[in-house]
Amino acid sequence: MFGADWDDIKSGKLTDVYFLRTKKILETKKINKKVVVEFIVKSFPPDYSWAVFSGLEECVEILKGIKGLNLWAVPEGTFFDVDQPVMVIEARYQDFGIYETALLGFLCHASGIATKAARCKLAARNKPVYSFGARRIYPTIAPMVERNAYLGGCDGVACVKSAEVLNIEPVGTIPHALILLIGDSAEATKAFDEVIEPKVKRIALIDTFGDEKFEAINVAQGLKGKLFGVRLDTPASRRGDFKKILQEVRWELDIRGYKDVKIIVSGGIDEYKISELSDYVDAFGVGTSISNAPVLDFAMDIVEIEGTPIAKRGKLSGRKRLVRCPQCLQREVIYHTHPLPDCQKCQVKMEDILEEIISDGNQIKQLPDINKSRQYVLNQIKTISES
Ligand SMILES: [Zn+2]
Numbered sequence: 138m139f140g141a142d143w144d145d146i147k148s149g150k151l152t153d154v155y156f157l158r159t160k161k162i163l164e165t166k167k168i169n170k171k172v173v174v175e176f177i178v179k180s181f182p183p184d185y186s187w188a189v190f191s192g193l194e195e196c197v198e199i200l201k202g203i204k205g206l207n208l209w210a211v212p213e214g215t216f217f218d219v220d221q222p223v224m225v226i227e228a229r230y231q232d233f234g235i236y237e238t239a240l241l242g243f244l245c246h247a248s249g250i251a252t253k254a255a256r257c258k259l260a261a262r263n264k265p266v267y268s269f270g271a272r273r274i275y276p277t278i279a280p281m282v283e284r285n286a287y288l289g290g291c292d293g294v295a296c297v298k299s300a301e302v303l304n305i306e307p308v309g310t311i312p313h314a315l316i317l318l319i320g321d322s323a324e325a326t327k328a329f330d331e332v333i334e335p336k337v338k339r340i341a342l343i344d345t346f347g348d349e350k351f352e353a354i355n356v357a358q359g360l361k362g363k364l365f366g367v368r369l370d371t372p373a374s375r376r377g378d379f380k381k382i383l384q385e386v387r388w389e390l391d392i393r394g395y396k397d398v399k400i401i402v403s404g405g406i407d408e409y410k411i412s413e414l415s416d417y418v419d420a421f422g423v424g425t426s427i428s429n430a431p432v433l434d435f436a437m438d439i440v441e442i443e444g445t446p447i448a449k450r451g452k453l454s455g456r457k458r459l460v461r462c463p464q465c466l467q468r469e470v471i472y473h474t475h476p477l478p479d480c481q482k483c484q485v486k487m488e489d490i491l492e493e494i495i496s497d498g499n500q501i502k503q504l505p506d507i508n509k510s511r512q513y514v515l516n517q518i519k520t521i522s523e524s
Pocket of ligand 1: 462463464465466467480481482483484
């Protein structure tokens with residue numbers, strides 16, 4: 138397998154070579170300046186108006202222990218906008234400059250996935266969204282990808298190793314392979330019911346051989362009240378009006394007394410499809426769109442050298458505060474010496490959201506548990522959906 142390990146990153150090998158050359162030149166010329174750098178995103182992928190911050194845990198692991206280094210960041214799961222510093226480092230440049238490649242990689246990838254998951258969860262309006270996308274990525278990164286899918290609001294993950302890392306039970310239904318091998322959807326569902334432990338929900342796949350409506354009726358009757366749900370993974374070539382198919386399946390189940398049988402859809406699902414189908418669907422299995430979500434283009438910019446504000450063209454110099462209204466969650470960037478403003482809309486004082494995590498190389502704040510961070514994301518989704 139191709140991959141780098143933690144030692145490669147920590148030893149500075151996982152870097153772009155120009156950072157190593159910069160370090161060598163600065164050392165040779167005996168230039169050793171204290172800088173402040175901030176991590177911001179200049180522009181989001183199309184259609185995005187906010188994003189979810191993630192990837193901090195790995196950054197803290199890389200940076201702690203570096204003497205003289207201070208780190209501030211918003212908590213993982215914080216919603217933010219373009220041009221807002223969500224992580225800030227103060228230290229001698231030589232002591233951390235070679236980590237820029239890795240630090241950006243952690244934030245860009247993790248935040249991209251968490252953001253897409255949160256967009257799906259917002260579109261799903263409280264209905265469960267499961268991450269089914271491990272098969273679309275290089276296998277060794279599945280636990281990282283699905284950790285961020287879960288943080289972003291996904292209710293579960295299909296991949297066993299990812300679930301183990303998250304300390305949750307993996308979720309899954311029945312693959313087409315089992316139905317093809319047994320030769321019939323209802324028989325396959327019955328076999329599943331006979332063999333698999335009772336605590337696993339019975340969810341039948343109903344698009345393998347026949348029409349979804351008739352297969353749904355067959356499996357529901359075959360399992361006599363034990364069927365939790367039906368999954369439609371209908372191929373694109375057969376979808377036609379997918380919403381109509383779902384409406385029909387719901388109707389046929391309902392009039393036969395299977396009102397409790399849930400409808401789950403998967404296959405090519407993203408936040409737009411979720412919005413379109415959510416009236417007829419009880420849960421969504423999302424693959425590629427979350428696991429291969431667009432990364433967020435974070436940049437690490439120097440904004441202060443030896444106490445003097447400085448920045449390249451196109452960036453605002455100086456140390457900043459990122460403040461947020463505790464009620465409507467609106468965010469604003471102010472210069473670090475400026476006082477906390479009031480939220481124009483709510484008329485309440487805004488609050489600082491950058492927290493000090495590392496002081497002089499020592500981690501002074503423990504990061505919250507993943508479930509707490511996920512709940513924090515869900516709370517912000519709720520505020521957005523109510524506004
Ligand atoms: Zn407000």
